[in-house]
Amino acid sequence: MIMVHVAQFFWGWLLASLLLGFAMGWISVVQRGEGVAGAWGRALWALVVVLVALALSRAVPGRPGYWLDLGLVMFGLYLAGCTVGAYLRAWVVARSTPPA
Amino acid sequence: MHELFRWSSKWWLGAIVLVVFWAFATWTSTEPVESDLAARANAAIRDALLDKKRVAVAGRDVSFSAEAFSPDGRRSALAAVEGVPGVRLVNDGTRLVPEAKPFVWSAERDVVRVTLSGSAPLPQVRGRLIAAAKASLGNVEVADQMGLARGAPPRFDAAALLMLDQIGKLKDGKITISDDKVSLSGMARELGGREAIAASLKNLPEGFSVAANDIKAPPYVFQAYKDPVASTLTLTGNVPDKAVHAALVASAGRRFFGEKVVDNLKESIGAPANFAAVVVPALGALSRLSTGTLVVTDREVKLSGDALYDAAAAQIRAGLGRDFPQGWQYKAEIAVKPPSGPVDNSVCQQLFADLLTKARIRFESGKADLSPDSLGLLDRLTETALRCPTANIEIAGHTDADGDAAQNQALSQRRAQAVADYLVRGGLPANRFTAVGYGSSQPIAGNDTEEGKAQNRRIDFVVK
Numbered sequence: 001m002i003m004v005h006v007a008q009f010f011w012g013w014l015l016a017s018l019l020l021g022f023a024m025g026w027i028s029v030v031q032r033g034e035g036v037a038g039a040w041g042r043a044l045w046a047l048v049v050v051l052v053a054l055a056l057s058r059a060v061p062g063r064p065g066y067w068l069d070l071g072l073v074m075f076g077l078y079l080a081g082c083t084v085g086a087y088l089r090a091w092v093v094a095r096s097t098p099p100a
Numbered sequence: 101m102h103e104l105f106r107w108s109s110k111w112w113l114g115a116i117v118l119v120v121f122w123a124f125a126t127w128t129s130t131e132p133v134e135s136d137l138a139a140r141a142n143a144a145i146r147d148a149l150l151d152k153k154r155v156a157v158a159g160r161d162v163s164f165s166a167e168a169f170s171p172d173g174r175r176s177a178l179a180a181v182e183g184v185p186g187v188r189l190v191n192d193g194t195r196l197v198p199e200a201k202p203f204v205w206s207a208e209r210d211v212v213r214v215t216l217s218g219s220a221p222l223p224q225v226r227g228r229l230i231a232a233a234k235a236s237l238g239n240v241e242v243a244d245q246m247g248l249a250r251g252a253p254p255r256f257d258a259a260a261l262l263m264l265d266q267i268g269k270l271k272d273g274k275i276t277i278s279d280d281k282v283s284l285s286g287m288a289r290e291l292g293g294r295e296a297i298a299a300s301l302k303n304l305p306e307g308f309s310v311a312a313n314d315i316k317a318p319p320y321v322f323q324a325y326k327d328p329v330a331s332t333l334t335l336t337g338n339v340p341d342k343a344v345h346a347a348l349v350a351s352a353g354r355r356f357f358g359e360k361v362v363d364n365l366k367e368s369i370g371a372p373a374n375f376a377a378v379v380v381p382a383l384g385a386l387s388r389l390s391t392g393t394l395v396v397t398d399r400e401v402k403l404s405g406d407a408l409y410d411a412a413a414a415q416i417r418a419g420l421g422r423d424f425p426q427g428w429q430y431k432a433e434i435a436v437k438p439p440s441g442p443v444d445n446s447v448c449q450q451l452f453a454d455l456l457t458k459a460r461i462r463f464e465s466g467k468a469d470l471s472p473d474s475l476g477l478l479d480r481l482t483e484t485a486l487r488c489p490t491a492n493i494e495i496a497g498h499t500d501a502d503g504d505a506a507q508n509q510a511l512s513q514r515r516a517q518a519v520a521d522y523l524v525r526g527g528l529p530a531n532r533f534t535a536v537g538y539g540s541s542q543p544i545a546g547n548d549t550e551e552g553k554a555q556n557r558r559i560d561f562v563v564k
Contacts, residue, residue: 066159
């Protein structure tokens with residue numbers, strides 16, 4: 001990814017996104033709330049798909065284009081952090097619960 | 101997998117915090133990213149041959165404009181910017197430098213500055229031309245009005261540099277290169293400059309030719325000033341060569357017997373044809389004046405001053421230019437010096453003697469024809485005779501002892517008569533003069549040496 005070459009200016013925020021994702025993933029396994037699902041959830045994912053499409057097609061010019069790329073990279077790392085955190089928590093929970 | 105979907109529905113909450121992070125990240129990183137990309141884009145095209153380079157970065161998009169000197173140069177510059185890591189898009193604002201047809205470059209010189217205008221093919225060439233102009237002209241201001249254009253003929257730089265060498269030799273003028281044709285006009289700074297420029301034009305690079313060379317030479321000036329107060333004859337200006345220089349100074353020495361010749365002449369090429377044939381007689385005319393100035397400018401002769409008496413003024417006016425070669429102009433502004441007061445006969449005798457000790461009346465060898473070298477002296481003798489209206493004067497001719505005594509006597513008689521005739525032509529009554537030929541009977545020096553003989557060949561004035 002070309003963004004790598006300018007990552008020196010925002011790597012801290014990328015790391016923060018990853019850690020935030022890890023934390024949210026960790027929590028999401030045991031949290032009992034409703035979350036955002038159904039129509040809202042689909043709409044949000046659709047929004048993400050649209051934004052990714054815009055970024056890949058480089059349709060947004062100048063600074064907004066850069067901001068979009070940066071936002072999507074941060075979101076991507078956030079999702080990666082969430083996934084890792086959730087699976088790790090799920091693994092920990094499964095180990096600590098005695099087999100029924 | 102189903103679990104992942106369940107968990108992920110809860111991740112959206114964290115996205116709110118993520119948005120805050122994103123806001124901070126964009127706020128802090130946008131400008132550093134932009135300046136970093138701009139620096140690296142500029143570095144990528146630093147050595148590219150471009151004019152009017154401009155790089156502007158918004159986010160990761162680079163707006164790049166420049167004028168390139170060839171299609172290849174344009175493509176490679178664009179590729180260099182696109183290749184800068186981190187750049188997302190390049191907005192291509194590049195174009196080719198316009199092509200000049202015809203490709204015209206010129207250097208114009210006036211009193212205070214040299215103006216370079218027209219087109220140069222490349223920025224480096226333009227810089228080199230400005231530097232060369234400064235080097236060739238010393239302290240003269242160099243004004244640069246050159247633009248850049250494609251379409252220069254091959255070896256343009258060499259031709260333009262050669263022309264800048266020539267502009268230093270001009271006082272004013274203009275040199276233009278139009279495609280492969282060179283034209284020059286103006287005035288050379290020094291005599292010989294025109295010839296030097298014409299010679300340099302032979303070194304034009306292959307393919308170039310001279311369309312017009314209208315360089316003019318500065319006027320070729322020679323001046324002589326006879327100053328009766330300081331008793332000097334001052335020669336200034338130009339003479340064609342050493343031989344003419346020596347001949348002129350020698351001739352002046354013979355004709356201006358009472359004056360010291362101050363020689364400030366400079367040998368320079370570019371003299372009009374027949375220069376010596378005109379200046380020598382013109383100096384002769386000046387020698388007859390009491391005070392006067394001779395100015396020879398190119399082919400124009402101007403003599404001004406005061407003759408010693410009326411008849412001399414008329415003779416000089418009529419005589420100047422009579423033998424000048426074709427194409428020469430002349431102008432004589434001759435006045436007459438106010439006559440000196442009369443003197444008595446003994447003073448008159450003394451004045452004659454003084455004049456004739458300073459110089460002798462010369463004749464053509466073996467003949468009774470007055471030498472043109474003696475006209476100045478004869479005019480002074482005439483002037484003196486005019487001052488003593490009552491004196492009867494014997495004009496005595498003498499020779500050395502060489503040759504037959506009877507022939508010598510006859511020659512001295514004819515010579516004395518020639519002098520008497522000259523005085524009569526000057527306006528004096530013929531009956532006041534007696535021309536007598538003594539031959540070699542009254543030597544004033546020994547006839548055994550050349551020097552003694554020369555002293556014996558003489559004309560004496562004896563007031564009776």
